[in-house]
Amino acid sequence: MLRRKKWIANLGQLLIPLIALALLLLFNLFRDPGFFAIRIAENSMGGKVLTGNLISIIDSASELAIIAMGMTLVTAACGGQDISVGAVGAISGAVFVKVLQGMGAITGPSVVLGLIACCLATILFKLFNGTLVAVFRIQPMIATLILYSCGRSIAYWINGDATPQLNSPILSAIGMTIPGIPVPTPIFAVLLVGLLLALVFKFTNISLYTQSVGINQGAARLNGINPTVIKLLSFVLLGVCVSVSSVIGISRLGQLNHKTLLVDIEMDAILAVAIGGNNLGGGKFKISGSILGAYIIQMLTTTLYAMNVSPVNVKAYKAIVIIIIVVAGSPVVKEKLAALMKKKKHGGINPALRKGVG
């Protein structure tokens, strides 16, 4: 009994998102069991791939999940969100395509070179954001508002008005499936980025440092942690996540459109971080929560599409579900529920005399 309670306590902030995910799955099970069907189908190139709603949910949430990981770090370290990820993603994509075009043919080395170049460019822009946040002490949302409002224009400026088409087996291997492997590649990208972050957290103290900077910057500094470096590092990691996502996004479509690449992903990413139970004010964080949040958002969208809700109306339903999830996760509601449960257990006597503070 005690053991089970401990297990639940360890789950902590993941409880609400897990319940939400389970409810969504149950809802789909009752609505239409066919929703879960996974088939093997042939794609346009003759390879065998897995298809089905679940696969498409996990596949199309990849960009969001990767960016949500980076966003969690920035949120934890800086106590604010980066709203420029979509716009910087467009810049990153523009650089990627520019390098590919400059190299002529799309080959393995040129893709790698393009990836490195776009990574570097993205890190540069993220360092600009990070410097404003860490050195000039500007609120992250305000500091990133600059690139939010002009990032897509910079992407336009890098690549001209065109929406270049990129047809290459290498890119389709990145964006869709590698021939011979039936699982879409972006899923592996999420696993890879997640694994790398997990390894970094396992073997370094970055996670602890990030939390301490987010909880109390002054105290962290007195303990010998340099908050500026930690904040910049979180922005650099977010930059890497953004560039990976933008390359996936371009490869998936086989074209670059600086207006629609990763559009509005910043809002969904922040939402994923919040749904995952992370405090948007910084401090403790769980990246697994944000990844869960990303899949919840995508599952919600796919479910609504499966229910024949028109794409333009999806937002309204999404908003209602989001409100329900955040209300369920709100500290006040949790406290009230806990008090109610205790009352039942102890036969009407409310042992909690404490009042809700803050």
Added chain:
Amino acid sequence: MNGANNKRTRGREPLTDAQLLMTISIGIFVVMYALAMIFLGGGFLKVQQIFDLLNDNAALIIIACALTVVMIGGGINISVGGVISLTCMACAIFLNAHTGGLSIPLSVLLALGIGLGFGLMMGFLVSYLEIQPFIVSLAGMFLARGLTTMLSVNPVKVAHEGFLALVKAKIKIPWLGYVAQNGNLIPAKLEIGALIAICVVILMALMLRYMRFGRNIYALGGNRQSALMLGINIKSTCFWSYVLSGLLSGLAGYVFLMHKPAGNASVAMRSEMDAIAASIIGGTLLTGGVGNVIGTFFGVMILATIQKIIALSPLNASWWQEMASGAMLGFFIILQSVVLANRGKRRKNN
């Protein structure tokens, strides 16, 4: 607020942070406008130009005021743009369905009611359930945009004659006009929406400065804990600040409809970010407790003037415009940070 007992000043109180930032933004607006007058001439030499800026940006001024009030209280409300589009659409459909004499006042009530509804919902979630304001207003934005497209995906033009007369009605001020080439005097024209926006700015400035509620908002944003200890009901202050911002965004939606009489799903896209930018340029801090509605007004005017200048210059392209406003925003943000940091240092030294 602080620095009031600075010894170096002789008798006069020094400027507060908000006043300093506001003064900077007013100064920059004046300099920019003067430069535009000298180098671009033409339209900028006429009073009508300022009136046009007001006419075109009346709704933005109102939502920027709404955001400033919430931001001073330490919150944020990014649903304002969505509420504008929902209000426009709902009122356009309502006006097309009802042509009676009471339909215009009723449509005003509808607009205010939608804004009030959103304000009540978000205020309750933020203040009483203590959910993060960014997420709450993001959900509000999704809800408003989604409801707009549910009402109609296609643009709805208002055909109500009484309302169209209201759209065309302009306040003519002859002595601010100019003489056209053919010798006719063309009076300066101000739209009703612009007048409403100016009234909102003045009312909000008075409310924040002289009313208990306004003072409470500053206290709440400055330091939540101290405000609580001073006996301010922080929850209800926070709640009503969101209700006020919702009401104002409903009003902004109606003003927008009076400027462009058509409901459209893509109306006021990203205007919430413009409003935030205007508030910041005007000297409001997102951390709360510092800000000024007059500054916000000049923030909107600065953004509008940049757009106008770029539209008249040879670099007329939307991407240049975006880059220039981005650069301008960056300049202001860094300037603010440097100014505030210097003041902080000086205060420490004293």
